[in-house]
Amino acid sequence: MRLIRNEMPNVWQARWIDPELPHDPEERQPSSVLRRRFLAEGAEGARLFITCHGLYEAYLNGQRVGDFVLAPGTGDYTKRLTVQCYDVSGLLRAGENEIVITLGDGWWRGSVGIDGLRNYYGSDVALLCQLEEGGKCILTSDGNWEASSEGPVRENDLQQGERYDARMEEPRSWHGAAVRDFGFENLAPTESVPVLEQERFPGKLIKTPDGRTVIDFGQNLAGYTSFSVTAKAGQKITLWHGETLDENGNFTQTNFDPGDRNKNGGIPQKIEYICKDGLNTYKPHFTIFGFRYALLETDADLSDAVFTSIAVYSEMPQTGFFECGNADVNRLFTNSLWSMRSNFCDIPTDCPTRERAGWTGDAEVFAPTAVYLADCYPILRKWLGECRLAQGEDGLVQNIAPVNNKGGMISNMLQGSAGWGDACILVPWVLYTAYGDTKILAENYDMMRRWMDFVGKRAEKTRLQNLGNPYKKYLVDEGFHFGEWCQPDVDNTAAMKKTMMHGAPEVATAYYFRSASVLAKIAELLGKTEDAEKYNLIAANAKRAYRYTCTKNGKITSDRQCDYVRPVSFGLLDGEEAQAAADTLDEMVKKNGYHLNTGFLSTPDLCRVLADYGHTDTAYRLLLQEECPSWLYAVKRGATTIWETWDGVRKDGTVHDSLNHYSYGAVSGWLFFGVCGIRLTAGTLTVKPQPGRELGYAKAEWRSPAGLIRSAWAYEGDRLLFDISVPVPAVIELPDGTSHHVTKGDHHYEVLL
Secondary structure (H helix, E strand, O other): OOEEOOOOOOOOOOOEEEOOOOOOOOOOOOOEEEEEEEEEOOOOOEEEEEEEEOEEEEEEOOEEOOOOOOOOOOOOOOOOEEEEEEEOHHHOOOEEEEEEEEEEOHHHHOOEOOOOEOOOOOOOOEEEEEEEEOOEEEEEOOOOOEEEOEOOEEEEEOOOEEEEEHHHOOOEOOEEOEEEOOOOOOEEEOOOOOEEEEEEEEOEEEEOOOOOEEEEEEEEEEEEEEEEEEEOOOOEEEEEEEOEEOOOOOEEOHHHOOHHHHHHOOOOOEEEEEOOOEEEEEOOOOOOEEEEEEEEEEOOOOOOOEEEEEEEEEOOOEOEEEEEOOHHHHHHHHHHHHHHHHHEEOEEOOOOOOOOOOEHHHHHHHHHHHHHHEOOHHHHHHHHHHHHHHOOOOOOOOOEOOOOOOOOHHHHHOOOOOOOOOHHHHHHHHHHHHHOOOHHHHHHHHHHHHHHHHHHHHHOOOOHHHOOOOOHHHOOOOOOOOOOOOOOOOOHHHHHHHHHHHOOHHHHHHHHHHHHHHHHHHHHHOOOHHHHHHHHHHHHHHHHHHHHHHOEOOEOOOOOOHHHHHHHHHOOOOOHHHHHHHHHHHHHHHHOOOOOOOOOOOHHHHHHHHHHOOOHHHHHHHHOOOOOOOHHHHHHOOOOOOOOOOOOEOOOOOEOOOOOOOHHHHHHHHHHHHHOOEEEEOOEEEEOOOOOHHHOEEEEEEEEOOEEEEEEEEEEOOEEEEEEEEOOOEEEEOOOOOEEEEOOEEEEEEEEO
């Protein structure tokens, strides 16, 4: 019963059908159930093609069709609504069969995005399906189906939750389904992978200081709670899901920070279950939460109750494995992995609670790490398709894709931020370097080119204070930019206002150079020689513009670490200039008590820049720093995921912002690239470990597109031992300065200290 990608009916004989009776579109509706009996031969090769407005669960002869959770997935439905194809041969029988399909609100009309808007794509739910057996159509959605709104799912919403009445599990009050003319122009075959139920964690009942019953599942994740309990008809079980306990040890949701969303119902992440007599078993159908804890309210006897949390995320097998001699660093790696899992639900999102939005900046900074951790190519490829659909006619790349707000003049002005929009170039480039396939570059090339044209037009306007720059046409100091977002000791609101008033040329021009440089390489790979020359020229002039305004003859004068990390990492400084900047960065980190003060964009490159320029010891001191701001502060506070801000749980226990953002987990990329030295660029492999005695040992395994790569090192007295396995010819560079050109296989080295 597998999902078959890239398959659609040759001809749609089915019609869109609406199961609902007339209702107020502002009122939440029960899930509708549709059913149809039909005849089949029970032959091999049966295909069910299905999609909907909303979400669907389909059953053939009482058995679930496929294991895709929250199907058909998310996207800009006005432009692209995916159709799933399932091989259902094993579910059909010769003679009479029955199909039953339940529809939920989903992204179509449920709460979405930053503002929790409802009815974003429409106020209806509708079904389109077609069953073919041996190439012959034997069932279509049409006016002959029956529908009922008297089923067990009484309310459902992706973010708010689900209300379920087990006494109504046999739907009643059946009526006809209405045929609708919604068209087929936006339909497309599924090319990505399904969202699946994955790991499970048993819940532990605890009593909090305020006397309430809370379930601790031990792991923060995105998914839902399942349970079984023996109860009496009419008894209720209510579950409120949250990420942490507050400073007093009590259940809280205060860090969801809904703001204006309160008028749209807030973010209760609530399950309300009404029991039937006897054994009740349940898991949600059309909702998903970000949580570790669940507040439990019930009048049922819990003596035999079992509660389990189920992680739900896109099918993406883990490919990167890391272990070292420091348990906290191992936990940090695991936290990074779990935040990725929690936020790769059909597309990469920022958090599984408050926003659930496909922020471009988050994907841009994390993609180089993501390709180590898991096989995420299909998910990122799908999301890039959403970026293409969201791109403006002028080339602007939205900060969020798919777009999930209504916009307006102010909202539309706050788009196209440097480092966010540049994801349209930098994420495909990351996928190419990891997987070695130029198709991802060709597929997104037009989007990249149009984005660069957009930035170029921005650069034609220059603020008064920069008119003296002889390369001002390549200086980007206009337009909206988040800048170096979320620095630990900077007021974000004040920083944004300053950026809007004075521009952010240090960030925006650096990204103009970076993206132009990468796009020149992409153009060369795709055989677009004239384009390559064009973008190389843009890069050269953007570099000159940057150096004139943002440096003094190649010397950085800022007091912020990010302003050193970025130009060194991007290549905006030359030779001794880059080394001098890295040396200054090293001194700044030391003077700051081995604390970072970088923000959203430059933190992923901080340790790499330090280590690559001879300051490996400082990079390790940063990695192992336990006081906030640091990566291990959260670990020491018991985190099981990466937090949005460095102090998501403050020393006094107060909680704020999301506790499940993958962005700062990008440091785990350095564990592979730097600590264990695995560097793969389109099939060309270099292994250059950067050991640190503080860890004792480290070993990484990457099941890469080129094959299995292993790199391990360990300190033994006055010796440093290396065990490296490569699937292709490679260059191994050791800390003693020796370089070894090796063939595929296992290689062992010993360095005297």
